[in-house]
Amino acid sequence: xxxxxxxxxxxxxxxxxxxxxxxxxxxxxxxxxxxxxxxxxxxxxxxxxxxxxxxxxxxxxxxxxxxxxxxxxxxxxxxxxxxxxxxxxxxxxxxxxxxxxxxxxxxxxxxxxxxxxxxxxxxxxxxxxxxxxxxxxxxxxxxxxxxxxxxxxxxxxxxxx
Amino acid sequence: xxxxxxxxxxxxxxxxxxxxxxxxxxxxxxxxxxxxxxxxxxxxxxxxxxxxxxxxxxxxxxxxxxxxxxxxxxxxxxxxxxxxxxxxxxxxxxxxxxxxxxxxxxxxxxxxxxxxxxxxxxxxxxxxxxxxxxxxxxxxxxxxxxxxxxxxxxxxxxxxxxxxxxxxxxxxxxxxxxxxxxxxxxxxxxxxxxxxxxxxxxxxxxxxxxxxxxxxxxxxxxxxxxxxxxxxxxxxxxxxxxxxxxxxxxxxxxxxxxxxxxxxxxxxxxxxxxxxxxxxxxxxxxxxxxxxxxxxxxxxxxxxxxxxxxxxxxxxxxxxxxxxxxxxx
Amino acid sequence: xxxxxxxxxxxxxxxxxxxxxxxxxxxxxxxxxxxxxxxxxxxxxxxxxxxxxxxxxxxxxxxxxxxxxxxxxxxxxxxxxxxxxxxxxxxxxxxxxxxxxxxxxxxxxxxxxxxxxx
Numbered sequence: 001x002x003x004x005x006x007x008x009x010x011x012x013x014x015x016x017x018x019x020x021x022x023x024x025x026x027x028x029x030x031x032x033x034x035x036x037x038x039x040x041x042x043x044x045x046x047x048x049x050x051x052x053x054x055x056x057x058x059x060x061x062x063x064x065x066x067x068x069x070x071x072x073x074x075x076x077x078x079x080x081x082x083x084x085x086x087x088x089x090x091x092x093x094x095x096x097x098x099x100x101x102x103x104x105x106x107x108x109x110x111x112x113x114x115x116x117x118x119x120x121x122x123x124x125x126x127x128x129x130x131x132x133x134x135x136x137x138x139x140x141x142x143x144x145x146x147x148x149x150x151x152x153x154x155x156x157x158x159x160x161x
Numbered sequence: 162x163x164x165x166x167x168x169x170x171x172x173x174x175x176x177x178x179x180x181x182x183x184x185x186x187x188x189x190x191x192x193x194x195x196x197x198x199x200x201x202x203x204x205x206x207x208x209x210x211x212x213x214x215x216x217x218x219x220x221x222x223x224x225x226x227x228x229x230x231x232x233x234x235x236x237x238x239x240x241x242x243x244x245x246x247x248x249x250x251x252x253x254x255x256x257x258x259x260x261x262x263x264x265x266x267x268x269x270x271x272x273x274x275x276x277x278x279x280x281x282x283x284x285x286x287x288x289x290x291x292x293x294x295x296x297x298x299x300x301x302x303x304x305x306x307x308x309x310x311x312x313x314x315x316x317x318x319x320x321x322x323x324x325x326x327x328x329x330x331x332x333x334x335x336x337x338x339x340x341x342x343x344x345x346x347x348x349x350x351x352x353x354x355x356x357x358x359x360x361x362x363x364x365x366x367x368x369x370x371x372x373x374x375x376x377x378x379x380x381x382x383x384x385x386x387x388x389x390x391x392x393x394x395x396x397x398x399x400x401x402x403x404x405x406x407x408x409x410x411x412x413x414x415x416x417x418x419x420x421x422x423x424x425x426x427x428x429x430x431x432x433x434x435x436x437x438x439x440x441x442x443x444x445x446x447x448x449x450x451x452x453x454x455x456x457x458x459x460x461x462x463x464x465x466x467x468x469x470x471x472x473x474x475x476x477x478x479x480x481x482x483x484x485x486x487x488x489x490x
Numbered sequence: 491x492x493x494x495x496x497x498x499x500x501x502x503x504x505x506x507x508x509x510x511x512x513x514x515x516x517x518x519x520x521x522x523x524x525x526x527x528x529x530x531x532x533x534x535x536x537x538x539x540x541x542x543x544x545x546x547x548x549x550x551x552x553x554x555x556x557x558x559x560x561x562x563x564x565x566x567x568x569x570x571x572x573x574x575x576x577x578x579x580x581x582x583x584x585x586x587x588x589x590x591x592x593x594x595x596x597x598x599x600x601x602x603x604x605x606x607x608x
Contacts, residue, residue: 054284055565062291063561067554069298074551124280125341129569137584144591147559151595154555155602158548172497180504230520234529246509253505257498277497306531318550321557328564335571394532399516462607469605484582
């Protein structure tokens with residue numbers, strides 16, 4: 001039951017992302033991407049990480065994609081007929097990154113490294129919080145600094161010229 | 162019956178019960194709103210269909226179903242079709258985590274009156290409310306109408322701004338209860354309700370949910386004086402109906418959540434637990450209707466100021482102060 | 491692991507069926523007599539002028555950006571609030587520093603006038 005669900009969800013995730021990349025209409029691409037985030041969140045649930053699953057929805061589907069939607073509406077990008085295929089110059093970084101990712105995935109498969117299996121039971125909020133604020137306490141503070149820099153950067157980009 | 166079959170039967174019964182009760186309640190809330198507004202404004206309100214107009218929701222349903230269902234020229238076909246469902250479905254789903262009564266003893270087992278008692282129940286609600294914005298945003302954008310687009314942009318900015326203060330105002334209740342599970346939060350209020358410890362958080366939450374429901378004084382996304390009907394200007398028939406019903410389901414659900422977080426959930430003397438929960442939730446619904454009959458609409462800059470300059474910093478300060486006091490105690 | 495979530499999946503299915511059914515029934519039952527004028531987007535009864543998908547103020551972009559940042563902060567607050575009794579004073583200080591750093595950013599945003607709507 002769970003593995004069947006997993007395969008269905010991963011199929012949704014992969015096709016959703018593929019459509020998000022190939023879709024020419026920017027708003028439709030967002031809808032596809034949100035769908036794939038949802039499927040991904042349910043996969044996290046299945047892996048026994050309900051907290052991460054919910055954060056995936058709150059932050060990625062609920063906040064970052066909303067920003068994308070605003071930007072697409074703001075820049076008036078909803079005109080697929082004006083879109084053009086990117087030139088070679090824009091393709092090669094994507095190709096290089098894609099090759100690296102594929103190669104490392106292949107290396108993983110070939111080396112038969114033990115995959116991380118789902119824990120027997122779901123990780124609760126308490127265990128999650130204990131690890132986050134105990135073991136990774138410094139990282140949390142660093143993240144707050146990072147958010148501060150992002151804030152300043154966002155204001156700089158949106159300043160009146 | 163085998164235990165597993167019994168389990169499944171109980172679950173399905175609860176889901177069906179919740180689904181139909183919530184939908185019926187939403188339909189009657191529309192009717193109640195019209196009657197109460199009429200009463201506030203010294204008119205009669207709908208009183209022709211059935212005794213006291215009680216069959217009015219049914220007449221409305223038939224009317225909505227038989228209306229012409231058209232799509233304006235230049236609209237985005239699929240998004241225009243699906244947006245109303247995107248608005249209504251998250252509201253229904255949120256009800257899954259609300260405990261609406263004390264656990265019952267049925268067939269020799271304890272049955273919690275709640276569809277699913279998630280250990281991340283509060284986050285589940287926040288996640289659903291964070292994706293509920295897509296119905297408004299995409300519906301208005303897909304309509305290819307200027308009023309609809311303006312309404313959806315305003316709505317999007319308003320919903321995300323108040324989502325923030327709504328989420329932050331709940332942190333102190335979690336600190337008091339020590340759990341994100343809604344049944345634990347209710348359980349922690351057996352003696353004293355959290356509204357006593359956290360009146361400020363309650364006020365912030367109440368204002369924020371009024372904004373999340375897009376109710377007067379926060380109904381700027383659909384301000385009929387300036388934007389015709391805002392993001393659902395171009396909608397007709399049952400698609401409009403879904404937007405409408407979603408909004409009223411949202412009122413009931415958010416009222417239920419305010420009850421759960423601050424008013425002790427189903428706790429209360431004399432009356433049975435389920436009755437207490439219903440009374441408190443409907444009191445919130447009545448409060449929203451009353452507000453609509455009393456208050457004027459805010460201006461957009463006032464709305465943003467209230468959200469970003471008053472509620473959000475207050476909620477953050479409230480969290481720190483609560484933490485400090487709980488540590489010193 | 492799936493047990494607790496199965497009822498929610500059922501409710502999701504029912505809600506989706508309800509949503510789609512009302513959409514389908516509405517388009518099946520309702521009459522259909524479209525005409526060019528009827529299908530024109532509403533614009534006070536006049537002919538629509540220009541495109542409905544206009545550019546709009548950069549203000550909204552700032553609001554969305556601020557929302558992401560503070561939402562991430564809030565997301566850190568929930569696990570902390572569950573555990574904060576066990577983390578004790580150390581936890582309060584930890585979160586205090588976290589919130590104060592972001593508050594500095596918040597004051598900067600305020601002083602820069604990004605929260606003003608004129």
